[in-house]
Amino acid sequence: MLTKEDLAKYPSIEPAREYVRQFNIDIATLADEYPAIVNRARQILRDIIVKGVYTYVSNDFETEILAFPVVRLFIDAIGDDWLRRRFAVAFSKRVGQFLQKEENEKILEIARMPGNVSEHGWNLIYEIKRVGVKFYEWKLHFKDYLSTAVHFHDITWKMCNHPVSNGYVRLTKRELARLLAEAFKEKILEKRVPKRFIELPDKLMRILEDIEELIKKYKKEVIREIPIKAEITGGVYPPCIQYILERTERGENLSHVERLFLMFFMLDIGKAEEDVVNLFRKMPDFNEERTKYYVKHAKSKGYTAHNCDTLKTYGICRPTHKWCSEGTIKNPLVFYGRMSYILHKERRTKNEK
Amino acid sequence: MKSRAKSILLLKSLFGAYYKENDIPTPPQFSKREFGFMLWTKEGMIRHKTFYNRSEFLMFLRKNVPKNAYRSAAYYLDPEAQNMEGKGWLGADLIFDIDADHLVTKCKETHDKWVCTNCGAKGLGKRPDQCPNCKSTVIDEITWICDQCLNSAKDELFKLLDFLFSDFGISKEEVKIVYSGHRGYHIHVYSETVRELSSEGRREIVDYVSGTGVRVENLGLVEISVGGRKSIVGPDLNTEGWGGRLVKSIIKLFSSHNIESILRDAGIQRNKIEILLNNKEKVIKALSTIPPRWDILQGIGISIWKKIASVAIKLSSAQVDEPVSIDVHRLIRLEYSLHGSTGFKVIPISVAEIEKFDPFKDAVVFKGEKEVIFRDYCPEFRIGEEVFGPYQEDEKVELPLSAVVFLLAKNIAELS
Ligand SMILES: [Zn+2]
Ligand SMILES: [Zn+2]
Secondary structure, eight states, rough: OOOOOHHSSSSSSSSHHHHHHOOOHHHHHHHOHHHHHHHHHHHHHHHHHHSOOOOOOOHHHHHHHHHHHHHHHHHHOOOOHHHHHHHHHHHHHHHHHHHHOOHHHOOOHHHSSSSSSSSSSSOOOEEEEETTTTEEEEEEEEEHHHHHHOOOOOGGGGGSSSSSETTTTEHHHHHHHHHHHHHHHHHHHOOOOOOOOOOEEEHHHHHHHHHHHHHHIIIIIIITTOOOOOHHHHSSHHHHHHHHHHHHHTTOOOHHHHHHHHHHHHHHTTHHHHHHHHHTTTTOOOOOHHHHHHHEEEHHHHHHOOOOHHHHHOOOOOOOOOHTTTOOOOOOHHHHHHHHHHHHHHHHHHHOO | OOOOHHHHHHHHHHHHHHHHHHOOOOTTTTGGOOOOEEEESSEEEEEEEOOHHHHHOOOOOHHHHOOOOOEEEEEOOOTTTHHHHHHHHEEEEEEEEEEEEGGGOOOOOHHHHHETTOOOOOESSSSSOTTTTTOOOEEEEEEEHHHHHHHHHHHHHHHHHHHIITOOOHHHHHHGEEEEESSEEEEEOOOHHHOOOOOOOOOHHHHHHHHOOGGGGGGGGGEETTTEEEEEOOOOOOOTTTTHHHHHHHHHHSTTTHHHHHHHHOOOOOOHHHHHHHHHHHHHHHHHHHSTTTTTOOOHHHHHHHHHHHHHHHHHHHOOHHHHHHHHTEEEEEETTTTTTOOBBEEOOTOOOOOOEEHHTTOOOOOOOEEEEEESOOEEEETTTTTEEEOOOOOEEEEEHHHHHHHHHSSSEOOO
16 A cells, blocks of 8 residues: 555655545645645755755655645746756656665555556566576566666666566566656656646746746856757768767757767767766756766776667667668767768868869 | 560469459458558559458459558558558557578578679679679679578577567467568567557567677676685576577587587687587586586686677577568568569468478469470579479470469569
8 A cells, every 4th residue: 555655755656646636726726725835846846957856855745745746837837848857857866766765565556556657557576586696576578668678778778688588577676666767757758738728827927937047047057058059960970979969959868878978979089078068968967077077087098989889789879871871880980080071071172162 | 575574464364363263361450551562564562552341452452463462560540641640550560570681591692693784794692782894883683592591581480489489478379470472481479568569669679589789797697706716607598588598509509510610700719619629518518407507617717608608699599670670660561462573472371380381382372384485594493392493594494383473473584
């Protein structure tokens, strides 16, 4: 059985939504009737924007549960894509931390229940199995595994690197928590309300303007809107890097391997450390200190961009250019070198004419 | 009348008779499928076709007598819509394509041919990227089929079926094997569990069966240190998924005749190969026990095992054509239709029958005899129990109709 505390920890699940419905809250009177909840929602949003963290107050479960839909209401009304992603990633990280320590019974109940992580709920079974030095506690049907794991472009998440039998994929407790957290995130991002459909009463409108102001300030100071657009359309990058850059530009969350690849590649072609850090400013979970550390470390170690073969197994390769599909290059850096040469020559002949 | 035109006329009338005399079954849930056809006289494909009932479907085949017929693996709300957005995708069966075209076989060197369309130079084997004579890149290819090609496709098929049944838990009833009518097999998986898989999910399944991205550390093959002493632990015969498959494959490898050349190709040093060859039985026994003893041989450390493992993974992977599986809108050959390049029937085979299935006999449709004249050298081929050829250019021969259809469809002979 899920308790009120569980609903506070996982306020996006179906029983939490049911709990909220019982209050029959009207948006028109929300600010007057529940000031504490509106305040808490505002605080959550501030923390998401400034720290990239979905905070938790453990002494008032009811407020935590009720604040969640209010947070979502504001996010839908603001309609800012960067904020939506930053919220989803922060919430998913919090869920993941709770799930790491969660009782198995509760994990089962949450994962299997329709509507929480997928429309029909996951086909998940608790079963302990030791393989070599690894200790698996869970098995999940491959259909549910694939619906989520394909978002991780990391070789350890490839299904072939897990024990698979009779339709089920074995997972450690840690892996399951990570996978569930990702499914929570996808579920949040799947619903989208067009901005103009939400009309807020004056009091909420003022809070909304406050938050919008904060977003603007944060974007100006931290994201700094670095112009990489012109380069993106220049056609000098291999399609794999191009695709990552376009997603970076839209503020989409990159996987760990994609981040490393982008970082190594840009350092390889001689970009300054600061310029490489700037590429990551739009990431929903951007942290300046950590990114600087990573870039510095990569540079000092002289890490170099992955080979095409490796990128293929990570699902990062996008062979839309004929050099790639014909397999005449083995590393994206070769693409870059060749293309820069051609573009440079073209420019020169044009200038001569 | 030109001889090619005469041949096409005969092919079309024979195909027509086939479609008239047989009540071609409709594919499962046919009203939600998109159909596509290629005709004898027109270039290009008619797509976005749909049928509301069986008689309409039969009538179309009998009236148009297609050279090649296809249908979607996907289910659509409105299969007739001209673009994918309008069709309303509801899901798709999971399809695998195993084609000898993509497999390396020795026989291809003896029976595949190419002709440069620019200068007429020709040769045997795989088509070169560039004509050795005139450097033109426009080169025609005439692919042939033989028992060896089709048997190597069958080998891949059996490996794939093992993945589907034991790893993915798909039941025999959910799998349909279809002979493509040419150089391979299509495997259709009709299961609720795969119907809504995304293209990325399907790619992950292809990577699984082809062993792409397998990392042996993740299968449990690692060096550990216990109380300062190093030892190697790893999966056993019963380990689920790729772990157990790896052990089985290594055992099989150590029982095979050409183990020495395999180990050499794997880049293992000469002195280490010697140790391995002298202890074949010992390795087989050590890996067959539970728990297995991966550190049975002095001097064979984790790095050697990793090299052996990467060969073993390749040997037990199933080679399937990736684009066919991951394209959720793709058209596949219509079962029971005739293949325009062979005249063979695209025929479904149950899992129980596949071992005995003989495409040169079981997919043959036509009876009777006709005389043909060869336009070109024709390698040996077999129809039913009978082996024909080889024939020389301009040779005139009377042959059974099924052989004639095959040769006319292949465009290597004409009616005399
Ligand atoms: Zn030529
Ligand atoms: Zn052959």
